Amino acid sequence: MYDLSDIQKQIGIETLHDCCWTCSISELSSYWQQQYRQPEISCKCMSLLHYNIRHFYSNQAELIDMVNVFSPNIISLNELGTTIPKKIINQLLFSYNVYLKEGTNSHGDVVLAVDKRLSCQQIEINEPNLIAVRIRIDNQRFVVASIYSPPTEQLPLTTMTKLVSEAKNVIIAGDLNAKHPDWGCLQVNTKGRKLANWLIQHNLSVLNSGIKSSLRSNTTIDLVISGEIPETSESKSLSYTGSDHLPILTKFFRLNVLMDKHLVPRTYWKIYSSILTVLIDQFKDEQENYSNSANSTHNWFLILEQFLAALKLRVTIWKEVKRKRPSISPSLQVLLRHKHYLQNRYRHSRFEEDRLRLRSWNVTVKREFQALKQRSWEQFISNVASPNPSSFWRTVKKLNKKKSVDFSAVTEANITHKSPVDIVKCLSHHFTERHSLSSLNMTNTLDKEADELWKLFSSADTNDIELVLTQSDLKFNEQDVKNTIRSLKNKSSSGFDQLSNKMIKLLPTHYHGMLTHAYNVLFRYAHWGKEWKMARTICLNKSDNPAPTTNQLRPISMLPTFSKIYERLFLIRFNSWSSKMNILPLQ
Missing domain, CATH: 3.60.10.10 (Endonuclease/exonuclease/phosphatase)
Known part of the structure; x- marks a missing residue:
């Protein structure tokens, strides 16, 4: 707490005070999400x-x-x-x-x-x-x-x-x-x-x-x-x-x-991690209160997701800042203003003395702009020639990176959809058809065997599945969870869960044991909640057309973060099992 500013200490104390209320974690999360959400920007x-x-x-x-x-x-x-x-x-x-x-x-x-x-x-x-x-x-x-x-x-x-x-x-x-x-x-x-x-x-x-x-x-x-x-x-x-x-x-x-101002969030991540460390025992008790069934464990995950998203809002303050930034330095702006003053003075006086002053000052301004270009070019060359690979690729990326053009309409079958409702309906229909289940060719031996195996698994009794998975050695350990969380990219984007990779990576290590136990319960029942199958999708325009066709859009899906971790853990065990059974050939 000694390295925190006064405002950080105040936010931390107020947050702990809120946690002392005699309300459930879900109620506290709902209160924070309503009270501390992003404020609206005023209009002009x-x-x-x-x-x-x-x-x-x-x-x-x-x-x-x-x-x-x-x-x-x-x-x-x-x-x-x-x-x-x-x-x-x-x-x-x-x-x-x-x-x-x-x-x-x-x-x-x-x-x-x-x-x-x-x-x-x-x-x-x-x-x-x-x-x-x-x-x-x-x-x-x-x-x-x-x-x-x-x-x-x-x-x-x-x-x-x-x-x-x-x-x-x-x-x-x-x-x-x-x-x-x-x-x-x-x-x-x-x-x-x-x-x-x-x-x-x-x-x-x-x-x-x-x-x-x-x-x-x-x-x-x-x-x-x-x-x-x-x-x-x-x-x-x-x-x-x-x-x-x-x-x-x-x-x-x-x-x-x-208004010509936008809100910039400032999240105090130290307070975020500190509050979670204080509440570790409360979340352990919350997990114990839930039975070891798949549905109750999944609900515990949803409660944790909601609380982490709400806690991030609670330790975030919003500041209004101007969007503008000068494209040239203040000193160059002063030089240009004085040049305009001399220009207007000579326009009205037509004196030879004023003409000479304007000419000499114009030479100075040109020299300063040439020096600015020279410095910019030298900085660029320095970044390109840098022995640091990240500096090199960051610079080269700027040369080739093309900003996606915003689109206000979507074209499909020579029909342009302009209203938001029509655009959503068009994209929903297009991607539903595009990602529909492929039809099986029952004359193909592999397709036929896959269909029969899927029907066999679908008709299996739930208790039989639980018994097999309980006796299986394909269980996650705490180190698997740590490695999987560590492998996540440090991104701030989130899906409908409002939970980013960064927020998960900042979880105190004491939570890894709870997550390991919860993931093993879900794996034992072969359970995957429907909330974890819903992705927030953003479409990027791959063309320069402000009314692109549906095939010119690149969809990016953002799944819930706990779902991505579960998927990676399953992949670890699947690869281990396939190697052990010698199913997949070495490549």
């Missing part, structure tokens, strides 16, 4: 940031600052200044799903970035300067698009009409270069007249009407268009002047999303 209104960034490399520090300060759920970028590799934008906006579309002029491309906590799917549009996605917000389907319309080109009204027909709710953000008094412009142009008529026709509104978005003139040419009622939203321009366009931040008060 959805926000969208539109920014005609003009020059991506020059203004990326401002973009990072906006993301850190305002945490928008959706980011729309126009006029990147040049063609930017998607990999660069992904590194900058690492907590967003980034979608990129090429532009038609020298000013660059269009980007739409969506928070990874929002379920989204890109809409295939074969048109430059326009990118669109489908998003689910508050169980509603939205179409969100980022559009850049150069001054000399027509508005893509035909494509915009198709987007409106895609979903009942639509949000369009972009520099449309359309001027009209309806959204606060002093002048009107042809694009403005056409856009105004189109908005009336589709019952849409400009949410940032009257808000200045250009530093070159007192006008509004960057627009946020939606079917949302303007009174349920708030738009404002942000005071970032790296570009000649002001960023527009729009909040949608009717749409709620999770």
Whole structure:
């Protein structure tokens, strides 16, 4: 207890106090699971940031600052200044799903970035300067698009009409270069007249009407268009002047999303093991109270599973932390901000002195970024050349590891299932057929003998099975249980039992004797409870398609941990028996 912090000591004392109640272990476990489960994350209104960034490399520090300060759920970028590799934008906006579309002029491309906590799917549009996605917000389907319309080109009204027909709710953000008094412009142009008529026709509104978005003139040419009622939203321009366009931040008060914070659990494993050491006698008495029947022993396992899962919750505290982390160091951000200051100063003054300062500072910034790349490369080479194999493979794995694409729909027989209920039904039907029992060929001698042997075992009397297994020397010892637990990978994932490998590996050694006795009872009765046959299954997408077919999904099943230990113990005895009887040939 001396090496524990004050908060750890407090949690340990309170946990022991709870254990002194005159209630059963099951009742105490149920209380802890209800009282100390993961708290819910509060919500906030959805926000969208539109920014005609003009020059991506020059203004990326401002973009990072906006993301850190305002945490928008959706980011729309126009006029990147040049063609930017998607990999660069992904590194900058690492907590967003980034979608990129090429532009038609020298000013660059269009980007739409969506928070990874929002379920989204890109809409295939074969048109430059326009990118669109489908998003689910508050169980509603939205179409969100980022559009850049150069001054000399027509508005893509035909494509915009198709987007409106895609979903009942639509949000369009972009520099449309359309001027009209309806959204606060002093002048009107042809694009403005056409856009105004189109908005009336589709019952849409400009949410940032009257808000200045250009530093070159007192006008509004960057627009946020939606079917949302303007009174349920708030738009404002942000005071970032790296570009000649002001960023527009729009909040949608009717749409709620999770806050830009996530809960991180901190489990005090020392307290977890200490509490279990204190309660060893109580669990021994609990085991003795149960008879040596298979069902009662299996119920003892279920009680132990529930208590271990509840104890882990009891010694866990949850902390709210920000999800964001800067992709470049604070010192480099300061250098970039000062460069923008010098850039704006020279833009307004045009003095030769300011030009020279900007030029020398720009050389310094480039040199620092080159040094950063050099250090990163040297670190990478050092890890690759490391004599430590784990360091080598950990580094190489990052090069080849491809992140699984989230899917929001499943395709089967050319039918796309989109709702969660339909997806579950489709996957259940597919995997039931895929893993159904294979039919036996009764003309095959081996299949026929296997079928007859299975029928013979199935008709055997329970007492006969118990008698044979009682007299058998195929019993587990405590060392078998220790070795099996030691062989488990130190993973934190769990199935429906909410029990991870790590939690079992942290059991005090006194529990190994109880587990050995309990497993031998189950083995004596050839019992395998139905709860241990239920697996929690997660499907990973093996393709880049957000609506993959069922054959493109990789299912991962997580069985209860005590079930996996029982299976490995049985395999040890089965291998011993098969070797002793000389059944399997040497290979």
